[in-house]
Amino acid sequence: MSSHAHTGHAVVVEPSGFIRKYIFSIDHKVIGIQYFLLALTAVCVGIVLSLLMRFHLVYPGAHLPFVSGGIMTPEQYLALVTMHGTIMVFFVLTTAPQGGFGNYFLPIQIGAPDMAFPRLNMLSFWVTFLAFVAIIAAFVVPGGAPISGWTGYTPLSGMGEVTGPGEGMGQTLWIVSISLFCLASLLGALNFIATTIDLRAPGMTLFRMPLTVWGWFVTAILGLLAFGVLLAGGILLLLDRSAGTSFFLPAGLVVNDQLQPHSGGSPLLWQHLFWFFGHPEVYIAILPGMGVASHVLSTFSRKPVFGYRAMAMALCAIGFLGFMVWGHHMFLSGMSPYSGFAFSVLTMSIGVPSAIKTFNWIGTLWGGKIQFKSPMLFALGFVSLFVSGGLSGLFLAQPAVDNMLHATYYVVAHFHLVMGVAAIFGIFSATYFWFPKMFGRMMSEPLAKVHFWITFAGAYCIFMPMHFIGIAGGIRRYADATGTNYAAALQPVHVFMTYAAFITGAAQLIFLFNFFWSLKHGAVAGKNPWNATTLEWITDSPPPIDNFGGDYPSVYRGPYEFSVPGYRQDFIPQNLTPEQAALLK
């Protein structure tokens, strides 16, 4: 099929010199690790911000030495909300699974020497890095970080300093950062799609690709179609702020007792543009995790994925439907009941492919020889969190119920479980699974298990009570709920969640220690420590510069041939010819 696949890649010479090798490298493996480290830095910042929020919710009057004025103001709390959301969604949940692991393993798993456009790949990373610098810079500019939420809702975000301290330079930097991120991501997505279509090894048909590759592939298609739209929104918002236009700003706005000069625009327009990107973005965060979970569940159950084709098709269906449901974020913004009904039905229909996936994950586990290794634990955790968080989505998909719950902690609990923590569990699973391949050493299994159990229990302790606060009417984004009677009554639950958050946050230090300690001191991994079948496990750990040392594989079978009856070995790698496999009988 792809006879031209490897032309032009015949000789790959390892670059000499530190800068070409580790900084401005065009090797997808180095770029993958760069993305991963960027996400690791970002997630540390994001966690610290969330802990500050949790602390403030419980001790609103506490003196904090690093806050100007000593006591955190509501605006500063909103800045924390905004920056936590932005950094986590863009620079962690989008960057780590796709930019990090996708970059590293997509080419290897399809038997390619690199991405289709290595230089473009490097460009994508460095533009993403610039975007990260811009968003971090928002902390230190005059006025501080923006306060309009990770959704950057207009008119708050469109008018400059008059709407709040962070809405000057900080908000501008936010828009610049997000626009750069869009540009980098859509170039990256283009690269992923071209690589998957054009560079597959001989015999690697679409339905022989590992489900991880399917996950990255569908995610890339979503990214290609979604980021361009947010880019357009970003351009218009920047014009509103700096060129005085009024795309998103209606007439007659009075802010802080000043009549604003804008007229004619519509804040709803921003919401449409944002959520047309924003909903697919949710799947951009979670689909790679679904791929990893399927892959890992199969490997550690020593069983083929149950319903492989249905799994691939369900990924496509989720991606497709993901573009038609953005309106369910806007039930509260006011829309025709007919639109609301359509968005509601379409949203609930996503439950069908999601249920297919969950059913098949359980089917994969059923009757397997399950090995509770750390990647497996996190993959099981992923399924658990995805189901727990996903079920509450069915309630929120009803406009009538959503009107009650939308401004409360119920929504916060829902999306943290289903896209936040679940995706993070996917990332952890991928890290423990592929660390041996990336760095040639195993991570400590006992430490990983401690890390898993604290994080798993912690995630539920933080976010399950949050549902009840939401149902009881606890309003999200409020800096201090102790001033009103009904909300103050919920305070003990907040205290419990804050303790859980600090313990869970501390447990991540175990992961960090395990990661960096194992780089030097972990047991040497060898080529295939998990007895897995896909192409990344037939090459060295870490793989050589051209991935396969010049010996490019051909593919003769599907990706999950575990425990095939009649064979002595319980896994058959994808590159074994029928003759080679017959020797294993």
Add this chain to the structure above:
Amino acid sequence: MSEAEFEGIVESRWSGGASPFAINSKKLGMWLFIVSDSLTFSALLISYAYVRLETPNWPRPFEIWPAIAKSSFMTFVLLSSSLTMVLGVNAAFRGDRKKTVRYLIATIIFGIAFVLIHATEWVTLFSEGVTPWGNPWGVPLFGGTFFGLTGLHMLHVTIGVAYLAIIAWGFGKGKYTAEHVEVSGLYWHFVDLVWMFIFPMVYLLSVNPK
């Protein structure tokens, strides 16, 4: 039917020719970029339509002479550049380096002409008091959408001119293949096509009805 049989049938379907998916990465990459960029422009055009429909008395200031005549001429220039681009790609595949470079230079000249005429159009509007934040007709968004849409398109044309210059230079030197020329042609035609949406939506829908 087993999977192998199924794949055998699919393979035999293409046996009369190349599989439609067997295009090389460069061309595929450009097509994908075009998909993404067309979504960016769609979002802008839909935003324009949205605010225009929301505004009861959207101004329609363009007179047939000179504004529409001028923009029609610009359209003609851009279409001509697409023609020379097609001829350039054709010459490149025939292996005629000299002719290819000549056609590419013609395309570049048309592109620059488009940008320059458009710039005079902007200057005229500025002098009439039309800016991104206001205009004499009282609907500030008219200027915002006009300059936003045409500005982004102009940026694309300018980038395209630079892109074609690099390709023409490299193809003349023998560094690039006909494939490179064809891929740059894809981009150029796309930019041309975008104008075919902007021209009616921004200019023709705003012709002065009197």
